[in-house]
Amino acid sequence: MGTPRIQHLLILLVLGISLLTSGLELYCQKGLSMTVEADPANMFNWTTEEVEICDKGALCQETILIIKAGTETAILATKGCIPEGEEAITIIQHSSSPGLIVTSYSNYCEDSFCNDKDSLSQLWEFSETTASTMSTTLHCPTCVALGTCFSAPSLPCPNGTTRCYQGKLEITGGGIESSVEVKGCTTTIGCRLMSGILAVGPMFVREVCPHQLLTQPRKTENGAICLPIPVWGLQLLLPLLLPSFIHFS
Structure with a gap:
């Protein structure tokens, strides 16, 4: 008679432990979004119906990268x-106005369904550039x-x-594997649209820019003007310069 009672107590104990364990499970919203919007503050919907059960020690996360050029905005979430x-x-405001704008947001949290942001309305104020603030001299390809x-x-x-800026952001991680091409006006010098930050939440960003020729002449220490010449320009000039070198030698 004692043995069945002990077995029942053990079963109840196991059930109690399993209930306590299940109560400690972390549930997170799960979803991906990659899109280009003209009015993301009002049109982008970040809600999802998918749910993910996390492993022990994990957290919930929600991360978004926003790149605005002209009137279009790329969103990776x-x-x-x-x-x-x-x-x-x-x-993080990686690049701010005027010109190209890049902003990122990440939320790491420990409660179930805490990654529940559904829009961008509280994240970024999208401001339109009016015609009165536009330059009459500088124009850039924009996209x-x-x-x-x-x-x-x-x-x-x-x-x-x-x-003018021209480059690509190659993005991997968090279920995302994509690239974003960006062109437009900026105050950023060089290939630093991301301000040198390579990780945004679980996403890793590699910024790639084509080698661009300097547009302004530079002065050397003795005051001489140094004009930048591309490699193909040297290839054209060498046949013209070599006879002069041979003559003076």
């Missing part, structure tokens, strides 16, 4: 479990696209911008 990290909310820009019209730049 991911939600789900993250195996490690610290609870934190991080917002942002997933993959490759098929059209990049030359548009007047906002006052305060100083140069």
Whole structure:
């Protein structure tokens, strides 16, 4: 008689432990989004009906990368479990107006369904550049696209911008594997649209820019003007310069 009672107690104990364990499971919203929007503040919907059960020690995460060029905005967003990290909310303005704008947001949290942001309305204020603030001298090809820009019209730049940018952001991680081509007006010098930050939540970003020729002549220490010449230019000049070198030698 004692043995069945002990077995029942053991079963109840196991059931109790399993109920406690299930109560500690972490549930996170799960989803991916990659899109280009003209009015993301009002049109982009970050809700998802998918749910993911995390492994022990994991956290929930929601991360978004926003790239605006002209009137178009590329959005790459991911939600789900993250195996490690610290609870934190991080917002970074990688490149700010005037010109190209790049902003990222990541939220690492420890409660079930805490990665529940559904829109961009509280994240980024999308401001339109009015015609009165546009430059009459600087124009740049302008576009942002997933993959490759098929059209990049030359548009007047906002006052305060100083140069044209052209590059690609290669993004992997968090379930995302994509590239974004970006062209437009900027104040950023060099290939630093991401301000040198390579990780955004679970996403890793590699910024790639074509080698661009300097547009301004530089002065040497003795005051002489040094004009930048590309390699193909040297190839054209060498046949003309060699006879002179041979003659003087």
